[in-house]
Structure formats: structure tokens, C-alpha cells
Amino acid sequence: xxxxxxxxxxxxxxxxxxGKPAYIIAGLGNPGKEYEQTRxxxxxxxxxxxxxxxxxxxxxxxxxxxxxxxxxxDKNVLLMKPQTYMNLSGTSVCTAADFYQIPPQNILVxxxxxxxNPGKIRIRKSGSAGxxxxxxxxxxxxxxxxxxxxxxxxGAKPTPEYDLADWVTGKFSAEDKKAxxxxxxxxxxxxxxxxxxxxxxxxxxxxx
Numbered sequence: 001x002x003x004x005x006x007x008x009x010x011x012x013x014x015x016x017x018x019g020k021p022a023y024i025i026a027g028l029g030n031p032g033k034e035y036e037q038t039r040x041x042x043x044x045x046x047x048x049x050x051x052x053x054x055x056x057x058x059x060x061x062x063x064x065x066x067x068x069x070x071x072x073x074d075k076n077v078l079l080m081k082p083q084t085y086m087n088l089s090g091t092s093v094c095t096a097a098d099f100y101q102i103p104p105q106n107i108l109v110x111x112x113x114x115x116x117n118p119g120k121i122r123i124r125k126s127g128s129a130g131x132x133x134x135x136x137x138x139x140x141x142x143x144x145x146x147x148x149x150x151x152x153x154x155g156a157k158p159t160p161e162y163d164l165a166d167w168v169t170g171k172f173s174a175e176d177k178k179a180x181x182x183x184x185x186x187x188x189x190x191x192x193x194x195x196x197x198x199x200x201x202x203x204x205x206x207x208x
Contacts, residue, residue: 022076024080026079026109028043028112028135043111056079065080075195078096086134087134089134111134111149116152118180121150121153122153123150126146128145148199154168154180
């Protein structure tokens with residue numbers, strides 16, 4: 001960690017979080033070596049980047065997830081990487097939310113988006129799953145779609161006939177990964193805005 005990052009961590013809260021989490025940031029993906037660097041794991045990659053910048057490791061096993069507690073600004077936050085596989089993400093995220101009595105609007109989800117080109121980001125305050133099985137399971141299990149999400153573009157299938165499961169579990173090309181990871185600092189920058197409810201500014205900075 002650089003001196004600049006250290007000062008940033010101190011000013012933004014950093015690794016130590018006092019008190020129970022009032023917010024959840026969940027990066028969605030599939031566990032296991034075979035799914036590393038795949039399109040469906042864009043959420044895992046983004047939250048790993050955030051954790052590194054905050055000086056924590058997401059390695060505590062709890063709620064069928066790997067977790068870390070952190071302070072972002074004045075907010076106590078639980079970072080999560082569900083280990084249930086994508087289609088059952090809600091069983092992990094919503095179990096933690098129920099335990100800490102965290103309302104849906106305080107749950108921020110980071111996930112992949114095949115409707116957006118690599119490197120494009122779409123922030124939404126709430127809404128349908130849009131065909132994403134991880135979001136769908138969180139909505140189903142939690143009984144609400146009123147949670148914010150940052151959808152990270154990973155690109156569409158090359159042809160309509162291409163199997164969707166094969167596409168999302170396929171590896172990034174070097175060019176696509178570069179485009180996607182280049183936006184992680186932008187995601188990091190808007191997360192405090194989203195936690196504070198300033199969606200308009202966050203959307204202006206990232207959407208489009």
C-alpha cells in the first residue's frame with residue numbers, strides 16, 4: 001500500500017469498523033479456481049479491488065460467504081463475496097441482512113452485465129433483475145428489489161446462438177479485462193456517494 005493509499009484509508013475510515021454493520025456491499029460471482037477471471041465474476045473482482053484499497057482481506061467465513069467488516073466514511077459496512085454460486089446469492093446476502101437488520105436500500109450489489117460493453121458501468125437505485133440470476137435470487141429471497149446495484153459491463157454474446165452459461169463463465173480477453181478493471185477506481189469513488197444516498201451524482205459520474 002502506498003503512502004497516498006494509507007492516508008486515503010485513514011480519511012475514509014479504513015479497516016477498523018466499530019459497531020455492527022449498517023450496510024452491505026456484496027460482490028457477486030462463483031467460487032472456485034475454475035471461475036476465476038470469468039465474466040460472471042466481475043463483482044468478485046471489483047469488491048476485491050475495493051477491499052485492497054481499504055486495507056482489508058475478505059476472508060472471514062460467515063453467512064455462506066467470505067466477509068470483512070470495514071468503515072467507509074462514517075458507515076460500518078460488511079463486505080461480502082457469497083460462496084453459494086451465483087444463482088443462490090440471495091441466500092447468503094439476505095441471511096446477513098436479516099441478522100444485522102439491514103434494510104434493502106442499504107445493500108449495494110456489484111455484478112456483471114452482459115447488456116453493457118466491457119468497461120461500461122450502470123448504477124441503479126432499484127429495479128428488476130434484468131435477466132441476472134444473482135440479482136433475481138436476492139430479490140426472491142429478500143422479497144424486495146429496492147436495493148442499489150452497480151452493474152459492470154462484460155460484453156454481450158458474440159452470436160445469438162452462443163450458450164449464455166458458457167459465455168458468462170468464459171474468461172475475459174486481455175483487452176476486455178483491461179477495460180473493466182480500469183473502471184474500478186470509478187466504482188470505488190462513487191461508493192461513498194451511494195452509501196450517502198446521493199445516487200444522482202454517482203450516476204452522473206459513472207453511467208453512460
